[in-house]
Amino acid sequence: MTTRVMLVSPAAGDAQREVRFDDDGPLSEAGLRRARAVAGNLPSADRVAVSPSVRCRRTAAEIGLPGESEPAPSGCAMGRWRGRTLAEVAGAEGEGVSAWLSDPDFAGHGGESLRELCERTGEWLAGLVATPGRVLAVVEVDVVRAAAVCALRGPVEVFWRLDVPPLTVTELSGRGGRWNLGLGRALRRD
Known part of the structure; x- marks a missing residue:
């Protein structure tokens, strides 16, 4: 049987x-308005997951999606960089930012490397395949990007070449460890 995983990117925050x-800040007012505007326009699913x-x-709450949060599809752990602006970190740790953007194994910020994020996301996807059906998450x-890298079995370096706008659905469908990707x-409100 086929498993379909529909990954919804969150509304924008500050x-x-x-x-x-x-x-882990809140949604912006504009993000809240946009989320509310698309409420009720979600595909049906057998299971729901929320980072x-x-x-x-x-x-998830604003678009009317009931679901429990799950730790497995959480975003990349950024260690001591968490909460700081890119400009601030680049000014203090320019070489670290360069390494983070070019080396998928870099975890010099004390958090998780991109490779680790992709591996963890791949394990989460593999677990979803065990129960066929439709999953809305x-x-x-960064989890959507990691899932696309895993689905295509691409090199981790392509992570930075994937743009994921807020409130979009990226679909993975597959079985037996092989995925098709819909980007x-x-x-939208119908």
């Missing part, structure tokens, strides 16, 4: 506008 390493971040849980943008369908 961290994205400020180019801030996620600090534990405030942004994902609030997005509100997950952080970035916008959630």
Whole structure:
């Protein structure tokens, strides 16, 4: 049987506008309005998963998606960079930022490397295949990117080449460890 995983990227929060390493902050007012505008326009699903971040849980609530938060599809752990702006970190640790953008094994910030994020996301996807059906998950943008890398069995370095706008659905369908990928369908009010 086929498993279909529909990954919904969360509405925007202030961290994205400020180019801030996620600090688990709330949605912006504009993000809240956009989430409410697409409420009720979700595909049906047998199971629901929600990343534990405030942004994902609030997005799920605003779009009318009941579900428990799960730790497995959480965003990349950014260690001591969490909550700081990219400009601030680049000013203090320029070589570290360069390494983070070019070396998928870099974890010099004390958190998780991109390779570790992709491996963890791949394990989560493999677990979902065990029970065929449709899964709808509100997950952080970096989890959507990692899932696309895993689905395509691409090199981790392509992670940075994937853009995921807020409130879009990326669909994975597959079985037996093979995935097809449908990218970035916008959630729209019909």
